[in-house]
Amino acid sequence: MARLFIGLMSGTSVDAIDAVLMDFSASDRLIAHFSQPIDPELKSEINRVIAARAWPQDTATLDQRLVEASVQAIHRVLEEASIRADQIEAVGSHGQTVFHDPEGAPPVSIQLGNAREIARTAGIPTVGNFRQADIDAGGQGAPLACAYHARLFRSRNEDRAVLNLGGIANLTFLPSDPSLDVTGFDTGPANTLSDAWIQHCQGPDFDHDGEWAKSGTVNRNLLDQMLEDPYIERSPPKSAGRETFNLTWLRTRLARHGTPLAHEDVQATLVELTARSVALGMQAHPGSSAPARVLLCGGGSNNAYLVSRLEHAMAGLPVERTDAHGVPSKWLEAMTFAWLAKQALDGEPANLPSVTGARRAVVLGEVHRAK
Numbered sequence: 001m002a003r004l005f006i007g008l009m010s011g012t013s014v015d016a017i018d019a020v021l022m023d024f025s026a027s028d029r030l031i032a033h034f035s036q037p038i039d040p041e042l043k044s045e046i047n048r049v050i051a052a053r054a055w056p057q058d059t060a061t062l063d064q065r066l067v068e069a070s071v072q073a074i075h076r077v078l079e080e081a082s083i084r085a086d087q088i089e090a091v092g093s094h095g096q097t098v099f100h101d102p103e104g105a106p107p108v109s110i111q112l113g114n115a116r117e118i119a120r121t122a123g124i125p126t127v128g129n130f131r132q133a134d135i136d137a138g139g140q141g142a143p144l145a146c147a148y149h150a151r152l153f154r155s156r157n158e159d160r161a162v163l164n165l166g167g168i169a170n171l172t173f174l175p176s177d178p179s180l181d182v183t184g185f186d187t188g189p190a191n192t193l194s195d196a197w198i199q200h201c202q203g204p205d206f207d208h209d210g211e212w213a214k215s216g217t218v219n220r221n222l223l224d225q226m227l228e229d230p231y232i233e234r235s236p237p238k239s240a241g242r243e244t245f246n247l248t249w250l251r252t253r254l255a256r257h258g259t260p261l262a263h264e265d266v267q268a269t270l271v272e273l274t275a276r277s278v279a280l281g282m283q284a285h286p287g288s289s290a291p292a293r294v295l296l297c298g299g300g301s302n303n304a305y306l307v308s309r310l311e312h313a314m315a316g317l318p319v320e321r322t323d324a325h326g327v328p329s330k331w332l333e334a335m336t337f338a339w340l341a342k343q344a345l346d347g348e349p350a351n352l353p354s355v356t357g358a359r360r361a362v363v364l365g366e367v368h369r370a371k
Helices: 040-052 057-081 115-122 132-136 146-153 192-201 208-214 220-227 247-257 263-283 304-313 329-346
Strands: 004-009 016-023 029-037 088-093 096-101 108-112 126-128 160-165 168-174 183-189 293-297 319-321 366-368
Touching: 004 057, 004 329, 016 057, 016 329, 029 057, 029 329, 040 057, 040 096, 057 088, 057 108, 057 115, 088 115, 088 329, 108 132, 115 126, 115 366, 126 329, 146 160, 146 168, 146 183, 146 329, 160 263, 168 263, 183 192, 183 263, 192 247, 192 263, 208 263, 208 304, 220 247, 220 263, 247 263, 263 304, 293 329, 304 319
Parallel strands: 004 088, 088 126, 160 293, 293 319
Antiparallel strands: 004 016, 016 029, 096 108, 126 366, 160 168, 168 183
């Protein structure tokens, strides 16, 4: 009997809600997928909230608009598969993170896109607020995809790493020895700084294939200064977001550098920052030797120049997209939240204390029934 779940994911770029329809009855089968663009005006308002940290009282309207966009994505992915809403066990909705501070007072992670309202409007049980249970158990609340990476990609034949290149880069280490823990953490910025810089300088949302960065020259002094950031030097468990790495962070370091740089040289340096901070993260993993290969996912896996710099920084370690292992890299994060919804309905823990630093394994997410 089919076990159908929908996963929704909106990442740091705030450009779209990715929706997938999964069947978990026998294996993890991706049935359908759809990407619902986020209205540019809504995106601008969400980015304003993130930058200003104006939450939660300022976000009621934005929250409802993201609920509406989420429900549209649900309807479209159901249409793609010719599946009825009443055939779906649950939706797992990550929501749009506007603030993440697991070490604050109180520790918190806030997402727009009220799961209760999604359940009510779509008529499907919806699981949301996935991060808070891990935070309440003393963890970072992130990264949460590591358990699903282990489910899909762990091998008894070789050690592997999964590298997600979203706004923030995160690594999952998958040892072949089943007695060893899966580990992982956010290494630092992936696309968030380079996206912000090209938007600031030229207007486009991102640097297609890294062509603009490729035209510049890395400034070693600026790169060294960036790599001295306390977050990059910190030991895991750790997680980051746009609260840590943003345009203000970049401007502060450019001011410290003093000498004006060509805009394309800054972009080239930001790509190198991603590559080098990931390579440093690889060196920090607890294994005695480097993984046999690195599997890439997330939007940055499509950036040919970034991938080439990663390969160089990791000294020739084989790098390939998860597509080569039967899992579309574009949809992996949304697939993760469909699986997390299944775990929540089944009452099964889904965090990894070895990743997040939580005191114990816990069930993630709050289940809201359709009414």
